[in-house]
Amino acid sequence: MDERLLRLLQSPISSPVFLQVKGLPLKLIPVSPVVKLEPISPQVKLVPVSPQVRLVPVTPQIGLVPVSPQVKLIPVSPQVKLSPVTPPFQVPVKLQPIQPITTTQPIEVKIPSPKQEGPEDLTKIQSPTTPIQPGTPVEDFIQTVIFEQDADIAEEKEYQGYTRYLLNAENKFDIFARIHPEFACEKVIIIVGYIGNRNGFYGQEGTVFYGNGTGAGIKVRPTDMDLQLCVVNAESVGRSVAIDLSYSGHPNMNWVDTVNKIIDRYDPQAPGWSVDQRNIDRGLTEFFEVTLPQYRYIGNELEDFMCIQGIRDIERIHKGDYFCQDYSLLYAERRIRGMNNKEAAFDLVANADNILLELAELLRQLTYKKRLELGKIVPPEYRLL
Secondary structure, eight states, X not given: OOHHHHHHHHSOOSXXXXXXXXXXXXXXXXXXXXXXXXXXXXXXXXXXXXXXXXXXXXXTTOOOOOOSTTEEEOOOSSSOOOOOOOOGGGOOOOXXXXXXXXXXXXXXXXXXXXXXXXXXXXXXXXXXXXXXOTXXXXXXXXXXXXXXXXXXXXXXXXXXXXXXXXTTTOOHHHHHHHHSGGGEEEEEEEEEEEESSTTSSOOOTTOEEESTTSSEEEEEESOHHHHHHHHHHHHHTTOOEEEEEEEXXXXXXXXXXXXXXXXXXXXXXXXXXXXXXXXXXXHHHHHHXXXXXXXXXXXXXXXXXXOHHHHHHTXXXXXXXXXXXXXXXXXXXXXXXXXXXXXXXXXXXXXXXXXXXXXXXXXXXXXXXXXXXXXXXXXXXXXXX
């Protein structure tokens, strides 16, 4: 660059100065506090903007060199481009939240081909099962546990082992009851043993058979009195409560409406019209007439299309849907929010497309509640569980 131009650009000027740069005439006009460059030749178009300017030459014949830290000159194109240059310390930084993993990975699943029956004819389908890598964040790990449990595969699955680890081998319902202590009877469970007759299914010591020979054998743990006390306490504060129930190792949910004095039973798999369901309800009706005589037992009134587990079991080949207790807890959550029996049951069916995500969030809540109780670190949003 011409030494005279360099000195002029580095020094204040009080009157216009005419000069040439590589044969092109230029006129420098003082504009305080910023020097304004005004082109004389139509080949150059310079427009003042601010002390922070990027100047780009019009043609490759002009080479501009920065003379001040406030000016950045970069040759880029046949057109002059002026844009502000922000100092690095003024650049705003925005951190985006990490989204949970909801994608699935394909694995080989053995299913009979529609064209030919037999195990030799295999096809690949999308399965949500993904391998667990060391160091995987607990949120993704829980998501993977749910996906593995849902996979329709012949191989052994580790779902029960994972959940026992996450929940410290505690019953899901009891942890749920501590998340919602005003709406659940912790440590109370109704166990239905014999169904239909005294020789059917199984029973435990102390089981009492209700239903005149075609009902069910029923036992409450710890005792009937613990069940009664929980319901009385709920009545005193105007709360309805969930009571854990199981038959043949299949979790259900009893919902005791202390306002209307009725008791519903939710079975996520079976509609109420089946023979076994009628026998169970026949036995429970007599049981509650003795244990909670001021209540009317309604039982299982659901139709097929209201049973989320039964619907999701359709067309499965190798493994059934084993989320019965999880569905029962999600049903209880909906009852807490004010839905009635059939509304809560059908809402689970209506949300079937997102049910795995909802199941994963439920398992997270149970896991973090247990971790809090064990004095372990949990994400901030779960610290109020």
